Amino acid sequence: MVSSRPAESSSRPARYELLTLGDELLLGLTANGHLSFVGSQLGRRGVLLQRNVTVTDEAATIEQEVRRSLAESDVVLVTGGLGPTVDDRTREAVAAVLGQKLVFDESIRDAITARFAQIGRRVAENNLRQAYRFEDGEVLPNANGTAPGLWFERDGKVVCLLPGPPNELQPMFTEQVIPRLERLGFLRQREAYVQIRTAGIGESALELKLQPVLQPFGEALSVAFCAHQGHVDCRLSSPSGALDLVRLEEIAGTCAKLLGEDFICLGHDSLGRVCADLLRESEKTLAVAEAATGGLLAHAFSDLCGACKFFAGGVVCCSQDSKMLLLGVPECLMLQHGAASAECSVAMATGVAESLQADYGLAITGFAGSTGGAGGNPIGAIHLALHTPQGTWSRQLSYPGPRGTVKNRSVNAALDWLRRELLRARSGSTASSSKFGALQ
């Protein structure tokens, strides 16, 4: 067993590796969400995950990779292959590497039995394969599934096995794994970096704009840019430790001032959350209507806790009929200008705000699909409209690209417009006149 070491005192930071198992990852059937989740959880606690390996779930392969990772790292996290079926071989393979016997654990069996009883099912023979732990290891109970996590420490190193389903892994990681790693001094109390989130400015333009602020710090400051679909993040860190977090935050603050309205936030808040905070603050409500983005815009808000307080609801249109029926868009307007038009987007924004008695109405219409638009509208031509207490405006965007990209960019463009409008309303300006983010 390792002895606990005080946080931040070790000369060498703990080295973490993540081993994600499953043919479904290698076949591209399931995205490797565990890398995103574990990587960001560790990143927020001052640790950069050093390596992630995804391999098939054959016993010999698992053994080889665990042996390699264990030789090179302090903490080896392994996900997947703990299920009840014959293709779940992680437990046995890791036990072989560690030279540990697997012992039947009655507490696990009781938890599995209780879980099955709760959902009115009988425990099958193969489910009891999950009731084994390493002889010198510990069990991490699973509140959301049958496979418990397994924890093993030796010679200052940790091996931790986690179940594959994200809804089981994630709470287990934050509630049980993180506190254990903290106790061992394997985490820091703070993020490894400060993130500046921006919209309306491209990656290279952002780099040029921030250069006068960032360049003077030379080698002491590490800067990384990452472009997403509708916003660009800039990460500041100091791998040498020459600049502490307070100093990094000061530098980020200077950047934020320089960026003006293009600055969204420090950290990881989504555009939806930033808009939600501004709506709550001003005690205003929002309704949305969307044709090209089919539910994604509504989801940006309804996914937030307590959304009912500021989000009045949304309408997802598909046919021309539904626009008219639910939003009161006049038929003659649709016939004259088409469903994917500035005129229609304005009628949608106003219509949904009035129908749902909301202060703001945000609408998206256009053609995101690959089968193109009628009436001379090219694929990727999107119309946004924003209804506010001061008036209603529309904007046209054009995003050539695959359907998913067009949808995400359209939603982010709409949210960014609303964000700028709410900022402007807060500062007392009344006209929707400022720059509209030309999202890259």
Place this chain on the structure above:
Amino acid sequence: MVSSRPAESSSRPARYELLTLGDELLLGLTANGHLSFVGSQLGRRGVLLQRNVTVTDEAATIEQEVRRSLAESDVVLVTGGLGPTVDDRTREAVAAVLGQKLVFDESIRDAITARFAQIGRRVAENNLRQAYRFEDGEVLPNANGTAPGLWFERDGKVVCLLPGPPNELQPMFTEQVIPRLERLGFLRQREAYVQIRTAGIGESALELKLQPVLQPFGEALSVAFCAHQGHVDCRLSSPSGALDLVRLEEIAGTCAKLLGEDFICLGHDSLGRVCADLLRESEKTLAVAEAATGGLLAHAFSDLCGACKFFAGGVVCCSQDSKMLLLGVPECLMLQHGAASAECSVAMATGVAESLQADYGLAITGFAGSTGGAGGNPIGAIHLALHTPQGTWSRQLSYPGPRGTVKNRSVNAALDWLRRELLRARSGSTASSSKFGALQ
């Protein structure tokens, strides 16, 4: 240079590894989309990617990983780190491993210059770092960016460097890399597996049910199960080649018959797509109303091409007001039973079908959030309702778990119910009486 070998004739299939570089992947800031893309592209051509390694973009780390992969594999694909800035080190690191000089290539320089001229920019000094190739290697032109791909063959092995941006990597991979791999005999003409998609049956129960069909094939048949949030997939393959694709499909067909309504499809179609096909086939339309899932149910349909033909639209409710305003749910009903009730779900399903003049109405209400429900409704208590030409029914589900899980499971449960109802309508049965999938 390797000599071309005929497809399918080699005794040992080519072994592929993928190396994805970038701190943003390890910090969980960007999803590893290259794994999903490359994995599925290879999977469709009979190849299971054997290993994916994600590491930081330090030169020593890249060298170590490339050396390892090259020793163990036939094809090593490397993504990222080909940009113009100082933190792009892939080209040099791989050249060191291969013992290759990097030589300036005028055709690359010309392409970069032409690209910059097109967007009205001048080529900067650091952009010319991208104009180098391996001395004995080839260039893969990049139609969508400045960094070309680099291709190198020796001793029957391939090393291929690809640019990081997905919109540059993806066309380069399908248009240039795949044809080269085909010519070398490193790909097959068909998928590597047959997938049976199921709902309403748990992973372990599914294994037990299919055992009589699958077990007789012994070692010749490889079986893998993968549980998602609301459906379970079973993949059949024959790594030894003892069973060909026709035989695998026959076996899958036998499984499908055994599963009855729990069988969704062979392959990768979503529940939304399967429902869409059934709606199209019967020339019926659907409208949806959702309170707990905030746009996800609508998105399952509006994401499909030509959705307007069967999808009349959706309403995303959040407050009680919006249910009354848009769906005509009577206020007295909401007051008596609450917004998260069977009664309200039925009124929503009927209301949205009537408002949008659709044949079917599907509604979800309840509490997916972590702040719990009023009126004695526990967190995760979800009410579904299905309005059909024959009548309207409701069901209560309970999914304890994080908000995202509850939402996905609720949407999949609703879609699966609709799917079973549409199957029943097609077969001439009129009552919603059969088993409702107890989704895990």
